[in-house]
Amino acid sequence: MKKTHFLVSMLVLTIFNACQNNDENDNDNPRKSESHTKTVNVTTHDGRPFSTGSGSVAGKFVSGPGGGVLMQGFYWDVPEGGTWWNVVKDKLTAWSDSGIGAVWLPPASKAQNGAYSMGYDPTDYYDFGNFNQNGSTETRFGSRTELEALITKAHAENMQVYADIVINHNSGGQSQANPFTGTNTWTDFSAIASGKFPRSYNDFYKNSYGNNDEGAFGGFPDLCHANPYVQDWLWGRDDSVGKYYKNVMKFDGWRFDYVKGFGPWVVNSWNSNVGGFSVGELWDSNVNTLEWWANNANSSVFDFAAYYKMDEAFDNGNLNVLNDDMMWKRNPYKAVTFVANHDTDIIKNKMPAYAYILTHEGYPTIFYRDYEEWLNKERLNNLIWIHNNKATGTTSILYTDNDEYIARRNGYNGNPGLVVYINNSTSWQERWVETNWSSQQMKDFTGHSSWYPTTQGDKWVKIQCPPNSYSIWSLNQ
Structure with missing residues (x-):
């Protein structure tokens, strides 16, 4: 989550790969990569390999021996106006041809800031831009119809689509008297337009289940996962958030936002009940903490340990730190590596960093702006080809x-x-x-x-x- 931009927005609103891991389903693991598949490649005049799809046939992504690559399909403050789903959809064929096997989308449901929100202040998990609430029908990114067309196109390209899931906190509820705080709180979500997952004060801390969990964020109402009613709506019932996203909207996996705010058992329960690929945003450079969370959540985790080591190595001239411990060294099947994302972009010398993550173990992520705007796309495509075909x-x-x-x-x-x-x-x-x-x-x-x-x-x-x-x-x- 974008902490700085998001808190400013909130203030306004509140005035305002390889091989299969033992505990991951084979269909959910994008790194099931050690099997041979057909590859189609040519070589340029100076020896660089390029591919019609890094293992793709007829324009569709096919995993090579080294697996696939994840594209973060957005950045902070992408253009408003409901166009983003179409922007991403129009790039999917080129991404597939380049060897990218999955795309991670921003939070797709209606949030408090409506058409202006990046989605990290969720109000109605079942409004994908098809209900007129919070000042708009479409989300910042577009309509439900456009989102469904994007997902359909990705699947036609044999790519997976991962949803950004924000379940630590909610925003946009109405005021109600709260007996647990003795004040009014913004916890009345009984009138949400979809009618699904209505909430009230007892679904947020503090309540009859306790005063708090692992962490609250930004003054938002902190969702209480200890409440069986909340559990049922998030992952238990047939039309729960997780199962609706997977079975109706056809998402293939999950990027869990701000997992420091709740116990790893929450993601474990979601994964056990819903399935799909899973990665958590545990913003911590301590590899012991990352490994502990990944094991207890039965999930992959972003390798922040590697991220900060790469900054020290490539920006500060100390490549010796690459000998240090990182999540991909502890468990490459649960490590998602990255060079930049929508929240943090501290590495300046990026091409060696991409060369590092695209030749090493773990599941590498490409940041949209690095690929589409800032870096040499030809060189990145070359590294993606090398990853998919040689990094085994x-x-x-x-x-x-x-x-x-x-x-x-x-x-x-x-x-x-x-x-x-x-x-x-x-x-x-x-x-x-x-x-x-x-x-x-x-x-x-x-x-x-x-x-x-x-x-x-x-x-x-x-x-x-x-x-x-x-x-x-x-x-x-």
Whole structure:
């Protein structure tokens, strides 16, 4: 959630991959990636691989040996006016062709600020832009019909769609007398237009179930997940929020907002009852905390530990910190890696960071503005192709110092893997490294180096990397 912008908005309104994880359903895991599928690729004049879909056939995404990539399909304050669903829909074929296998959408239901809201102040979970309430019929992003067309198009491209779920707090209720606070609170949601999941003061803290849970946010009414009525409406009943999103709206998975605000058992219960891919926004750089939450929630988690280490490595010239612990090293099947998102964008030297997450374990995320506006799309597509086709197997770090980092993906099930070389210095660098291949020719699949070295009989080879850049090596095949 966007804390700074959102609190300003609230003030106005309140005056205003690989292989299957044991505890994840195979159909819900976008990293079920170690099986071979048909790939269609060509090579440019300078050796860069490009694909008609990174494993796609007839324009549809098909997972390659390394899996797929997640696109965050929005940024903070996307244009108002109900156009965003159509903007995203029109990009889906190109994203699929580039090897992107899933798109994460912003909160899709009607929020207190109506047509101006980014959705993180939810009022009516079942109003997707089809009821006239909170000052508008459409949401900021468009109508329900347009949202359904987007999801249908994504599925036609063999892409998954993940919903941003905000269940810590609500906003936009009417005032009512609250016996637990002795005051009036904005907790009367009995008149919501959909008629589904009406709420009152006992559905929010403090109430008959206690004074608080793990955390409230921004002064909003804090939803009480301990209340069986709330549980039933969120994930229990056949028309619960989760089951409606999945079975009627056809969402495939969930990005849970501000999971610090409630216990991991909430996401665990949702996942057990609803299913689908799941990732939580636990904004914490402590890898022990991330792992604890992921295990107890039975969910993936954004790898904030890796995020802050990448900032230190690529912006502050200390690549040695990439030896430190991160969530993807603890459990790559529950780690969603990222370089930027709608809330935080601190990494300035982004291309090496994308080279890092797209060659390492975990489920990598591309930020919309990085891909569509700010960075070199051709280079990002090249990295996505490398991820989907070459980034397989476990990871071995081969060399680090302040300026250089070299790691090897060890391959899986006949796929050879790769060696990634990141160089933060201002000059070309060369290193001898040990590969998994004896007497075989390699090439740099980024095209940054024109070398075609052959590994020695003992599997060692010399590779190179340009200044302030990266190279990615694998067998020339």
